[in-house]
Amino acid sequence: MLVSPFPTLRDDLIAAFIVSVLLIPQSLAYALLAGLPPQAGLYASLLPLLAYAALGSSPVMGIGPVAIVALMVSQAIADAPAGANPHAVALVLAAEVGLLLALAAWWRLDALAALLSVPVLHGFETGAALSIALSQLPVLLGAAAQGSNLPRVLASWADAPTPWWPLTALYGAAALAALWLLRRHAVRWLSRHMPAARATLLARFAPLMVLAIAMAVAAASGAGARGVALVGELPALGESWATPPLDARLWWHLLPSAALIALVTFVSSLVVAESLGRRQGTRIVPRRELAGLAAANVAASLGSGMPVAGSFTRSVVNLDAGARSRMAGVFTAFVMALAIVLLARPLAVLPNAVLAATIIVAVLSVLDWRPFREAWRYARPEWVLMAAVCALTVLHGVAWALALGVVGSIALLLQRTARPHVALIGRVPGTEHFRNVDRHEVELVPEVLALRIDESLLFTNARQLSDVVLQHLAQFPGTRRVVLQMSPVNHIDFSGLAALRALHDMLAGRGIRLDLSEVKGPVLDGLRMGGWRGWFAGDLYLSHHQAMRGESPVTPVV
Amino acid sequence: MLVSPFPTLRDDLIAAFIVSVLLIPQSLAYALLAGLPPQAGLYASLLPLLAYAALGSSPVMGIGPVAIVALMVSQAIADAPAGANPHAVALVLAAEVGLLLALAAWWRLDALAALLSVPVLHGFETGAALSIALSQLPVLLGAAAQGSNLPRVLASWADAPTPWWPLTALYGAAALAALWLLRRHAVRWLSRHMPAARATLLARFAPLMVLAIAMAVAAASGAGARGVALVGELPALGESWATPPLDARLWWHLLPSAALIALVTFVSSLVVAESLGRRQGTRIVPRRELAGLAAANVAASLGSGMPVAGSFTRSVVNLDAGARSRMAGVFTAFVMALAIVLLARPLAVLPNAVLAATIIVAVLSVLDWRPFREAWRYARPEWVLMAAVCALTVLHGVAWALALGVVGSIALLLQRTARPHVALIGRVPGTEHFRNVDRHEVELVPEVLALRIDESLLFTNARQLSDVVLQHLAQFPGTRRVVLQMSPVNHIDFSGLAALRALHDMLAGRGIRLDLSEVKGPVLDGLRMGGWRGWFAGDLYLSHHQAMRGESPVTPVV
Numbered sequence A, B: 001m002l003v004s005p006f007p008t009l010r011d012d013l014i015a016a017f018i019v020s021v022l023l024i025p026q027s028l029a030y031a032l033l034a035g036l037p038p039q040a041g042l043y044a045s046l047l048p049l050l051a052y053a054a055l056g057s058s059p060v061m062g063i064g065p066v067a068i069v070a071l072m073v074s075q076a077i078a079d080a081p082a083g084a085n086p087h088a089v090a091l092v093l094a095a096e097v098g099l100l101l102a103l104a105a106w107w108r109l110d111a112l113a114a115l116l117s118v119p120v121l122h123g124f125e126t127g128a129a130l131s132i133a134l135s136q137l138p139v140l141l142g143a144a145a146q147g148s149n150l151p152r153v154l155a156s157w158a159d160a161p162t163p164w165w166p167l168t169a170l171y172g173a174a175a176l177a178a179l180w181l182l183r184r185h186a187v188r189w190l191s192r193h194m195p196a197a198r199a200t201l202l203a204r205f206a207p208l209m210v211l212a213i214a215m216a217v218a219a220a221s222g223a224g225a226r227g228v229a230l231v232g233e234l235p236a237l238g239e240s241w242a243t244p245p246l247d248a249r250l251w252w253h254l255l256p257s258a259a260l261i262a263l264v265t266f267v268s269s270l271v272v273a274e275s276l277g278r279r280q281g282t283r284i285v286p287r288r289e290l291a292g293l294a295a296a297n298v299a300a301s302l303g304s305g306m307p308v309a310g311s312f313t314r315s316v317v318n319l320d321a322g323a324r325s326r327m328a329g330v331f332t333a334f335v336m337a338l339a340i341v342l343l344a345r346p347l348a349v350l351p352n353a354v355l356a357a358t359i360i361v362a363v364l365s366v367l368d369w370r371p372f373r374e375a376w377r378y379a380r381p382e383w384v385l386m387a388a389v390c391a392l393t394v395l396h397g398v399a400w401a402l403a404l405g406v407v408g409s410i411a412l413l414l415q416r417t418a419r420p421h422v423a424l425i426g427r428v429p430g431t432e433h434f435r436n437v438d439r440h441e442v443e444l445v446p447e448v449l450a451l452r453i454d455e456s457l458l459f460t461n462a463r464q465l466s467d468v469v470l471q472h473l474a475q476f477p478g479t480r481r482v483v484l485q486m487s488p489v490n491h492i493d494f495s496g497l498a499a500l501r502a503l504h505d506m507l508a509g510r511g512i513r514l515d516l517s518e519v520k521g522p523v524l525d526g527l528r529m530g531g532w533r534g535w536f537a538g539d540l541y542l543s544h545h546q547a548m549r550g551e552s553p554v555t556p557v558v
Helices: A007-034 A038-043 A047-055 A067-078 A086-106 A110-115 A118-141 A150-159 A166-191 A196-203 A206-221 A248-280 A286-302 A312-320 A327-347 A352-365 A370-378 A380-395 A398-418 A462-475 A494-509 A521-529 A544-549 B007-034 B038-043 B047-055 B067-078 B086-106 B110-115 B118-141 B150-159 B166-191 B196-203 B206-221 B248-280 B286-302 B312-320 B327-347 B352-365 B370-378 B380-395 B398-418 B462-475 B494-509 B521-529 B544-549
Strands: A062-064 A309-311 A422-427 A434-436 A448-453 A481-485 A513-517 B062-064 B309-311 B422-427 B434-436 B448-453 B481-485 B513-517
Touching: A007 A038, A007 A062, A007 A067, A007 A118, A007 A206, A007 A312, A007 A327, A007 A352, A038 A327, A047 A062, A047 A286, A047 A327, A062 A286, A062 A312, A062 A327, A067 A086, A067 A118, A067 A248, A067 A352, A067 A398, A086 A110, A086 A248, A086 A286, A110 A248, A110 A286, A110 B398, A110 B462, A118 A150, A118 A166, A118 A248, A118 A352, A118 A370, A118 A380, A118 A398, A118 B494, A150 A380, A166 A196, A166 A206, A166 A352, A206 A327, A206 A352, A248 A286, A248 A309, A248 A312, A248 A398, A248 B462, A248 B494, A309 A312, A370 A380, A370 B494, A370 B521, A380 A398, A398 B110, A398 B398, A422 A462, A422 A544, A434 A448, A434 A544, A448 A462, A448 A544, A462 A494, A462 B110, A462 B248, A481 A544, A494 A513, A494 B118, A494 B248, A494 B370, A513 A544, A521 B370, B007 B038, B007 B062, B007 B067, B007 B118, B007 B206, B007 B312, B007 B327, B007 B352, B038 B327, B047 B062, B047 B286, B047 B327, B062 B286, B062 B312, B062 B327, B067 B086, B067 B118, B067 B248, B067 B352, B067 B398, B086 B110, B086 B248, B086 B286, B110 B248, B110 B286, B118 B150, B118 B166, B118 B248, B118 B352, B118 B370, B118 B380, B118 B398, B150 B380, B166 B196, B166 B206, B166 B352, B206 B327, B206 B352, B248 B286, B248 B309, B248 B312, B248 B398, B309 B312, B370 B380, B380 B398, B422 B462, B422 B544, B434 B448, B434 B544, B448 B462, B448 B544, B462 B494, B481 B544, B494 B513, B513 B544
Parallel strands: A448 A481, A481 A513, B448 B481, B481 B513
Antiparallel strands: A062 A309, A422 A434, A422 A448, B062 B309, B422 B434, B422 B448
């Protein structure tokens, strides 16, 4: 066994090498996807990693260019004012994303992550993966077409002077097939000859091998001269350094796109950090994630990169490769800097079609239709939302899809709270427990109507409270007392308080007493602050059982 | 005692006369407030009453011009395309409001009423009352200024050629004082000389007397010739009949205003109908209210009127005067038609300042600051929302204020569900009831962590579920079993389901068992539909008591 005075650092260094193997092609590919020069992706894999390591909270987060953000950047570039330089747009976006995330960290807006529900996020990620694959199809086949949603790609392709270029398509198809087969079978093939752990490790180098072979073939056959689009000469490190232009009109124009990118960056990175954090047992602090991502994006902007986020694939690789602290990210940055210097020449002859194949394999292999099936069974309206967000992402763009998703999630929530389930409850024989008469064999008490309204009393449902009780009273005309079991009532807002008072007064007008049981502590605190004893004449019982037995109420006054 | 074969109809007829006494000056005044010719208000008190009687559900609803809607119409007129005739704008608005309400009735959108919470509605009504009073101040004082929010009134007043006109101001001030004193003291003065019921009835004629005296004085002294603005000659019934112009651009331009007016019309009328319905014991069907209000507004549009709604004042008067069926509304329409024919000449000499005084007294006398005090004590964030909506209504206008109100209510609801209260619970000695350890003397079971999370499991809070449980686990390191009491969980949405699964897997990874107690029927149905037994290895207990005693679970499978 190898002994080292810094075992953590050694593990981090090994992880950094393995992650870099993945990061080099992805950096180039996502810059291509965003419509940027290839060095934008490479530079976005240097300083941002150091910045995140300084402020973030996840030890394994793989910061850098990611596919979804690259897609959003490409759409922002397409909608930018005519004549705006694409890389300038990307740098302004990165700066704005960084500043917005910093503001969010400062104002403690990490709860905004909740705006993207699971169905919305999944529908969006699926739609984005499809859009990304679609946008790379022309590159893969050598067509002079582009676009980041289905109608644009089709329209551009219809107008393209060259619908495909056979030699380019050959590179693309071969790379696609090789990458796909290696991804599916490499580990299994290798494990026949070596231990599983080593096979897994070695398999990670498979994509880099494909790229190396493609570069060798392209260089040997002079592919560039035969019309195959290549990555091209990379500028020497630092030579093409660019900073965001200080053009107020451009900044203002890009602000909405930046806000969306910031939201997606934060939520998607947080999901990665939290799911790996649960696996590792490390605690993720959302506010520190905001700070880390903010710093990373500001660094990307000043460092001639493009907007960055946490990559799920690279974070998992980082974790599996044994990264133990955020130093792994620091080392990755240094490995990347070294790689840029050493690999600049060979990368120049890499066909873009091979990079496109890398992207397509990466995004399609994480496609997951299970949540669609699960949502279909569990919650049809949420399935509809998921499918609509997915379709809108493919057919139109990210902005409208996300807006629909947020508004739709909120609408579903409002609708849920607006139509509460109401149960007439009775005692389960032999216990002190009360349940719905329609579902359980229970005992009722004559002249007492015991109801459980399964929702907080909120403005969305407040208006119905009296109606609901009246409907039940109509079935039990002899009722002299109504007892509401308040265990499902988690909040009573001002509208709910007014409704409770209206119910109390309506019942009092009919000579019926209103009592409450199992009011939760925080709800009761609120009622007391509101001076409810000024109008509430009923009693309050600790448990519903006590209320039904007519035991003396626990808190008769206050 | 007078005996009649139709006692209901007789009561309705009497109520119709009494309501008309109030409706005549209000119709004129609210037309003036909206910036329309006086007959628009009178005509809006004819056909719409018949239309509502045909389709609405409240027997006492006083349909016709109302102050808040008149204010909204005046703002829509101010923002209409230059050159648009004010009455044409009002007719288009009425048509659109009617059609939108009809659509809402058809699509069963009556739940949209929930969008306006009590604080928003009250803040809006208070702000509108202040704006209305403010907009009538120049009329009262004879200033050539106008506007329906504070900045516009002030700007218009600063530019006005005549900042006030002494004789007009004299009429205005005298009418204001007389109306205010009569409103506060007339019943008391009259009850010294007659039974209280008759005094109340007679006091309703007091405002009409003030108007009559003002008309007599103005006619005798030739006030018109001395520069006092008068209502002016009313056209003969039917002579100035107008219908909404079929100008697509105008209809499109006014649609947003019409949507807001429709929402306010529906909610404010529903509040009136429901609060009086509770008093009377009649059931109000929101969808029929939508239909009745839709018909009334279409009738107002075709009948040369202005948008109409249910008036709280007139509905209360209707109820107190003994109206027993919707025939009261039909009779009121006929009384109004008669009054228009008979009173057209005398009304022509009524000074506008006296009408302004009527409006100011009407809106200021329903001002109610109690909800502000109550909200301050009960729910500070809702007080802030109420105050902001009120201030924005006065300072800017109705549209932004209502938009802020709706968005603010939803934001508060999201915030509430996002940060649930979590209680560690134990048994109240001698009972089967479990409560918060921080608030009650309770008994705990070693190695078992029993938690109650006071909120549905929703996308707004799903992400925190595991974190919350982990924090409690950190305090009880020896825990071998976690029991969640699910009584506060009214829904589990798709994000909540994912969170529950993540929690289950995380606990399983630590060798801790997760059990659930008191899962509600509808929630359990959902879990079963989602096939949760595929991953959930814990048990389900009917009551938390059984879960803690380790009794055999009630539903071990499915």
